[in-house]
Amino acid sequence: MLQIQELCKAYDSHTVLDNINLRIQRGQLFGLVGPNGAGKTTILKVLAGLLEHDLGTIVLDGEETSTRERRGCTKISYMPDYFGVYPNLKVYEYMEFYTQLYGYKGKEARKRIEENLELVSLYSKKDEYVETLSRGVKQKLSLARCLIAEPELLLLDEPSSGLDPRACREIEEVLHTLQKKQITIIISSHILHELSRICTNIGIIDHGKLIIDGRVEDILKMEEKSKPLRIRFTEVNANVLKYLDSHALISNLIIDGTQVMMQFQGDSLEEASLLSALIRDGAGICYFAREESSLEQLFLEITKGES
Structure with a gap:
């Protein structure tokens, strides 16, 4: 669905995006994570055609696109991390305004408004004024607005920022529904445990560079060997320590x-072999496990020491 090649963007001497290369398949829910100022929002704005890039190419659905083409492309919809409102409009009027901008009228406009408000569970609030809505409800309304033109690529910048757990879960459920419709979604977020639940793929960006990307489970599996192995014995004797100390x-x-804590550069089969060998030697073991692997740990390790 989307291919980014050698994407660069700089402001004077400050490099914001540094040779970004990325391929995202149709129907993926891709999580873009990184520290503040890493370049996440810049990537989304470039993809949406709201910001001109300096170098590189962006191929959308097999065709190379210019900034102007992406800006006017109904295949792409962008939701910023803030909600710009028209305070004197009601929810239905807000949606009606945007359907008219897209050129829909009459029955078609009503159909799109009602379907999308129902999708985000806001049809019951259609007569409420936008300015009276909570932040979570405004985010859902903004998402409904993004779906009016039935986009194929949805760009969401920190959609769950500042939301309570219930509102986050509601946004999450909508995203799962959209993914089932084969809509490709790129979501930037600092809520890493949320991304690990909902994303099929993630990319970690730091100082404008894409450090790592791939399927969530593949990345965590790759990191598994770097996680310390912890063993708790009923007692520790010299033979056990000698065996561990000499293990390759x-x-x-x-x-x-x-x-005992150690770095163990083996896979799960080699872990099982180590455990069996210790038991054969008479070691009493009450705990044997890797330290937990998570996106938070991976993120902190990759971006450690950076502000």
Whole structure:
């Protein structure tokens, strides 16, 4: 659905995007994560045609596109991280305004308004004024507005920022529904545990560079070997310590009473082999596991020491 090649953007001497290369398949829900100022919003604005890039190409659905073409393309819809409102409009009037901008009238306009308000569970609020809505409801209304033209690529900049857990879950459910319709979604967020639940793929960006991208489970699996292995024994004897210290896949062995922490550069089968060998040697083991792997840990490791 989308291919980004060597995308660059700079303001004077400050590089915002540095040779970004990315391929996103149709129907993927792609999470773009990174520290503040990493370039997430800039990427989304460039893709939406709201910002001109300096170098690189953007191929949408097999065709290279210019900034002007993307800006006027109904295949793309962009939801910013803030909600610009017309305070004197009601919810239905707000949606009606945008359907008219897209050229829909009469029955077709009513159909699109009602379907999208129902999708985000806002039809019951159609006669309420926009300015009286909570932030979470405004975000859902903004999302409904994005769907009027039935886009194929949906760009969401921090859609869950500042929302309570219930509102976040409601947005999440809508995104799952859209993904089932094969709409490609790119979402930027700092709420990493949320991305791990809803995204099929993620990309981590830092200082304008795409550090890593791929399927969520593949990235976490790749990181698994770097996670420390923790073993807690009923007692620790010299033979056990000697065996661990001489093991080819073990390094950074740390002993704290009956608890041992180490770097183990093996896969799950080699972990099982290590556990079996220790038990055969008579070791009493009450805990044997890797430290938990998560997107938060991966994010902190990749961007450590950066502000």
